[in-house]
Amino acid sequence: MPEKAILVSVDTGEYDCDASLDELSELAKTAGAEETARVIQKREAYESASVVGEGKLEEISGLCRTYEVQLLIFDCELTASQIRNIEDATDVRVIDRTMLILDIFASRAVSAEGKLQVELAQLKYRLPRLMGIGASLSRLGGGIGTRGPGETQLETDRRHIRRRIDKLSEELRELEKRRGYTRSRRKKDSVQVGAIVGYTNAGKSTLLNLLTGAGVLAEDKLFATLDPTARAIELPDGRSLLLIDTVGLIRRLPHHLVEAFKSTLEEAASADIILHVCDASDPEAAEKADVTLKTLAELGAAEIPVVTVLNKCDKINADFPTDDKTVKISALKNEGIGELLQKISLNLPQTSRRMKLLLPYDKAGLSAQIRVNGKVFSEEYTENGILLDALVELALVKQVSEFAVD
Numbered sequence: 001m002p003e004k005a006i007l008v009s010v011d012t013g014e015y016d017c018d019a020s021l022d023e024l025s026e027l028a029k030t031a032g033a034e035e036t037a038r039v040i041q042k043r044e045a046y047e048s049a050s051v052v053g054e055g056k057l058e059e060i061s062g063l064c065r066t067y068e069v070q071l072l073i074f075d076c077e078l079t080a081s082q083i084r085n086i087e088d089a090t091d092v093r094v095i096d097r098t099m100l101i102l103d104i105f106a107s108r109a110v111s112a113e114g115k116l117q118v119e120l121a122q123l124k125y126r127l128p129r130l131m132g133i134g135a136s137l138s139r140l141g142g143g144i145g146t147r148g149p150g151e152t153q154l155e156t157d158r159r160h161i162r163r164r165i166d167k168l169s170e171e172l173r174e175l176e177k178r179r180g181y182t183r184s185r186r187k188k189d190s191v192q193v194g195a196i197v198g199y200t201n202a203g204k205s206t207l208l209n210l211l212t213g214a215g216v217l218a219e220d221k222l223f224a225t226l227d228p229t230a231r232a233i234e235l236p237d238g239r240s241l242l243l244i245d246t247v248g249l250i251r252r253l254p255h256h257l258v259e260a261f262k263s264t265l266e267e268a269a270s271a272d273i274i275l276h277v278c279d280a281s282d283p284e285a286a287e288k289a290d291v292t293l294k295t296l297a298e299l300g301a302a303e304i305p306v307v308t309v310l311n312k313c314d315k316i317n318a319d320f321p322t323d324d325k326t327v328k329i330s331a332l333k334n335e336g337i338g339e340l341l342q343k344i345s346l347n348l349p350q351t352s353r354r355m356k357l358l359l360p361y362d363k364a365g366l367s368a369q370i371r372v373n374g375k376v377f378s379e380e381y382t383e384n385g386i387l388l389d390a391l392v393e394l395a396l397v398k399q400v401s402e403f404a405v406d
Contacts, residue, residue, distance in 0.1 A: 002034040006063055009075040010051055011042045015252070017075075019284060023251060024075045024097060026201075031104050036067045050085045051078065061090045073100055080129040097252070098125060113175050120168040127161050130154055183270050186242070192348060193242045195268040197296065198277035199288040200248025203311040206331040207277060208245045235345045236338075238354050238377060238391045244271070249292050269301040273348045276308050280328070281315035305347045309340060352391045357403045360385045366400055 007024055011017040017040060025035050041056045050057050051074060063069065071093050072086065078096040086094045095103075102122050109115045186193060196204045212231035229245045244267045268274060274296065278289050289308075296302065307327065310320055314330040322328060327343050329336035352374055359366055367386060370376060375391040385403075392400060 002032050003071045004036045004067060004069045005033040005071040005073050006037045006039060006060065006067070006069050007035060007073050007075065008039045008052065008060065009041075010046055011040055012045060019287075020075055020251060024073060024100070027097075027100050027104065028073055031100055031107075033071060033073070036069055037063055039063070046076070049082065050089065051076065051082055057086065057089050064090050064092045071095065073097070083129070101250070101253075113172070116168055116172055116175070120165065120172065123161050123165050123168070127158065127165070130157055130161075179266075191242055192239065192272045192351060193244060193267075193270070194273045194275055194344065194348070195244050195246055195271035196275045196277060197246050197268050198248065198292055198309075199279065200250050202248070202277045202279045202288075203331045204245055204248065204277045207275075207309070207311065207329075208243060210331050210334060210337065212243060233341075235348070236341055237345045238375060239345065239348065239352060240375075241273075241344065241348065243275075244268075249295050251288075251291055253295070265295075265299055268296060269299045269304075271301070271304060273344060274301065274304050274306045275344070276306050277311050278308060279312050280310040280320060281312040305349065307340075307343050307347050350394065352393050353397055355388075355390060355392050355397070355400070356405050357388045357390060357392075357400055358382075358385050358405045359388060359400075359403050363403070366396075366403075369396060370400070 005028055007021055009017050009021050021038060028035055039060055041052050047053055069092055072090060074096045076096060077098055083094050102125060105118045109118045196208060198204050211233050230242055232240050232242050234240055246265060246268055276292060278285050307325055310328045311331055313328045314333050314335060320328055324343065324346060327336060327340045329340055364386060367388060370390050370392055373393040376388060378389040380387040
């Protein structure tokens, strides 16, 4: 049975409170909670002891008893003392937005790297929120030279967590190095990479599955994808592109998560082209697209060519203007995919050119050079030489251009 939850927000005018609560409701649903009620209080600033005022806290406590609620979810980050004060006043378990997102991430992580990233983010979040119960948790030493109050349980827990954070950080650095080697190898082998980015639940995994048959989990839930998946596709001009599905973005994405998932998000920063998938049926599509573009800029991906993919166009009647960098599709109904591939080819930086060549037999060695970083589509031995239909690397184009035929 899903846990009954009340969503609580303080509207200080800093951001759109209703939109943020709608998103929190979706997050709660994804985590397995059922929204019973919402409580919003307008204030100039958060109450330092309990976020909401004393009267509002009593109101929340009454709602918890009336609806037999097991969980309170606050749409902001809470301190350890605030969690304790609210739990004491309501007798109900309390979590905040970050804890909820971390819980979803923990349930979705599949790869070893994904699990390490989630655990690191959880520990970094938990460290400043450890609550000791004072002297009752002090340990007495056993034996000469160890007498006295010793170390409190709180200090021991902090030491263990710091040690674990250091170990996880080291493991992730190793994995990051390995990912860096893979990226370097792709560059060396002239493999072009496209990163699929966008707001969570915009249809990125559905698009990857449609283009490549990857079989990635695609659900109508937030953060269905945590671990990046890479698959190759062939473009209309004959070039190959390695498509990488990345973790979805969200408003006010917790800092610990951005840090922990940096190596995954960096796939976008090192790509040759970015496919920015937007849910065209979402009334807040423009605002969510802005969140994605700002995050890409922070990662240093602002200069990479972007093709904006307006997904879920089958759900709406409105006509969106398109250009060379914008395309309308429905990944679910397989609509507009041909046009999408054409626009990827158009915007993908040129590293090779498709050519028809007639190589004299004394220049046959050039066909082997073409194959190293290019591709031969057809090859025919004629009385005048070797007739090739090939994708030729730009560095070789000048050398073979004298043998080009119509």
